[in-house]
Amino acid sequence: MTTTSAPAKPGGARVRVQQLGTFLSGMVMPNLPAFIAWGLITSLFISAGWLPNGILGGFGDAAAIGWPGAATTIAVGEDGKNFQQYAGLVGPMITYLLPLLIANTGGRMVYGQRGGVIATIATMGVIVGSTIPMFLGAMIVGPLAAWIMKQIDKIWDGKIRPGFEMLVNNFSGGIVGGLLAIGAFFGVAPLIQGLTNILSAGIDALLNAGLLPLTSIIIEPAKVLFLNNAINHGVITPVATPEALANGKSILFLLEANPGPGVGILLAFAVFGVGAARASAPGAIIIQFFGGIHEIYFPYVLMKPQLIVAAIGGGMTGVATNVLFNSGLVGPAAPGSIIAVLAVTAKDSYIGVILSVILAATVSFLISAVLLRASRKKDLAAEAAGDDALAAAVAQNAANKGGESRVGALLGGDEVVDHGQSTVLTETRLQNIVFACDAGMGSSAMGASVLRNKLKKAGISDVNVTNVAIANLDDDVDLVITHKDLTDRARQKTPNAQHVSVDNFMNSPKYDEVVNQVAAQHPQEQA
Template sequence: MTTTSAARSGGGARVGVQKFGTFVSGMVLPNIAAFIAWGLITALFIPTGWLHLLGYEPTWVQQLGGWSLDPKVTNTGLVGPMITYLLPLLIANTGGRMVYGFRGGVIGTIATMGVIIGAGIPMFLGAMIVGPGAAWIMKKVDSIWDGKIRPGFEMLIDNFSGGIVGAALAIVAFFVIAPVVTAISNFLESVVHFLVNSHLLPLASLFVEPGKILFLNNAINHGVFTPLGTIEASKAGQSILFLIEANPGPGVGILLAFAVFGVGLLRASAPGAILIQFIGGIHEIYFPYVLAKPLLVVAAIAGGATGVLTNVIFHSGLRNPASPGSIIAVIGAAPPSSLLGVLLSVVFSAAVSFLVASVIIRASRRRDLEAIALGEDTALADAVARNAANKGRDSQVGALLGQGAATAAAGTVATGSKIQTIIFACDAGMGSSAMGATVLRNKIKKAGIDGVTVENRAIANLTDDVDLVITQQQLTERAKQKTPHAQHVSVDNFMSSPKYDEVVALVQAQQ
């Protein structure tokens, strides 16, 4: 399947959900380093942290951890102020910037202070609403006198209008939005507690695992579980919510099943994918394997539910988000009392997903082998792409290659179609797209090609001034909306795709 194919039914709704999820997670993802920093400080310095466990409790450790025997004394040290003020304000600033640039970030931060002070609890949900909302209001207010200000008065008008709007929105957030968002937060928290206490939280995997396969993993984890989990961790010292989506076990089990019982290219590439997913924490690497055999979503659900159930039984969780979802990040975020339960949740979820996936893969093994013998191999996504490329059908890059080669033979190359900027785009712009960009960058370097830039970006940050955009199939429609004038290439697997060789050949022909 390539970018020239018609969009599948329901693609519009899927794209809409992906765009909303990307916007929500886009406010959290750039600030994950701050969440990890808060988690490290919490793990080390709070009264139940690692240093306390080791018996090292000097005054400076107690000061950083905010130790106090007086229950009325709060927000001392670093732990409390960081979760109450720093993290929500970073989210608000990022959301404001996404809507209205630097000015939107400033106004969103000002207004969010109102909801933080008014609520008195960590206001992640409030920051996600007020930050971009305040920026949007500021943008509309600025449009009223856009182009009508006399030269020399721009800075005066901008500063005072921003200050007035920001102050007004902070007051509104304090009295109106804070109580509403507090009620919503309390309701969501009570729902989570009910699911945990009723041992029903594993049912969340029925929605989480299929959502991940549709590339909503960042939206689910950083848009939902990270804010709720951080609030819970600030009270209980850990949260199970950090491991519902980030557990690397289900993906490892599926990839291991392909490595043992699979056939063709998927079997050959599975061991490398295991290393990238388990150690590197890039879960997107196993999504195409599930899409190649959609029934494998059952294995993902079974593995995910097993991992959640294990953490429920052992009362285990993480202090901070495990991002990326690597086993290294998971172990680093686990408090001492939860380390056993966390490790078992990864092992058990991988074992269950491996067993279920093995049954599914072996059931279709004979059919897959027959397809390989006939040279069709329609069950394997990479082989489909290779066959399409070899036959010259349904491949936009193949068509472009033919045109480019013909033009080059004539001694001229059309400037409008010359490729100088190649962008790998994914939901977050960090994990899988960075991996794909590295693979193609190395191929271009080996081919001796100069003057071509290969970068990775989030789809939300794409601009319509690039030449070629490479995305995974599920995300191509969204990329087209952001860059309608660019050439688009869809791949199944960022790690290995025959389309890369076509792109390299096309660029060579053009040069």
């Protein structure tokens, strides 16, 4: 079993941007259930929702918006006494719950539980010090506060007298957290609010000028280079969510999440493609359209880079349709499946949203069909010569991402990659096996499930198989399984563990080797 052990190589600007995108999305993605819950509550109970409810959604526009101070609107009751209007669930969730969840997750990524606590304290300062929901503030202040606490703790690390550890840790955390909250209130909140206002003004300018569809020229190529998480969760969600709260919906949520362009490209391959690409396209359509894994169509574009024109054309068509119908979503659609999109579609936007998906798919299909037909003879000749363009594109997709890719798992193509230094998996007893990927979900969860099933069929029940984000790896595990491009990063986090690199998380032959080794170590269970 081959593992990689070469030191990590420094990456270029693209890799650094990808790592930043991974970090930003890593703060948001674990909290997406909270965003979805907020979106559903918003779509149901605000004044423009399906079931308008003053207590749950908030009375009046100011209270419904839920920004700090909004719930202090005073009305006069029948008895002549003033009373405070309800803010409902919508306002407090977006004002406090969502930013604090993001901050806590970011703090934990930097400095564990202690970092999460300090990040949450500091982020309260930026929340209260602004008049808009502080998603960007949480994504900046949270990790920064945790990093500052980590550096301060290093000052007296190992110098505290026995018995005083709890006292020092608690008071230092409280003092630092309080000071950071005050600093965020006076210093960071105005800056973040100004930046958010600039971004919002830029988007409004594009909308007013009718130029919003041009954003697809940036978004669609960026998706293929695997910057979609950075764009969607790092930029679009923080800007679109306050807009959705104020207006009941936001078109911005559909800039990246519209599944139409990808479906059109895959449908064109299913009709006009050749070889493995044509055979795998129908299954990829189901995964992309209903499962929401847009990454599945990236290798098809990489096979024929000219198809990026089809993706841009489909994306622009979808955005233009939503602009025309003034349609949008009440919250982020994650993953970007048609099911998730329709679940958070605003009450008055179903026609526009559905048409945007259909028309985007139609335009990208037509453009892709023309391009595929033009190169069909060349593709058939390449197939006859044994050229596997799809496998090469899958590998290129992983390289573009700079990390674990679900496409290798879903389209196949597991290969042993040797970076010059490799070792054979030792016979150390395997008790704790961990699958690691960027976000700790997706492919790592699928791989862990596959291995657990294989171990169960082999009659092995006392081996723990889990999946985590690579940033949360601890050096107390026996074996770490990662995508080949993430193994070096995983080795830095868990230098004492054994490491296995795979390309195919769904059906890697290396799983059988792991099962065979574990079975040999558990002969009593085989009897």
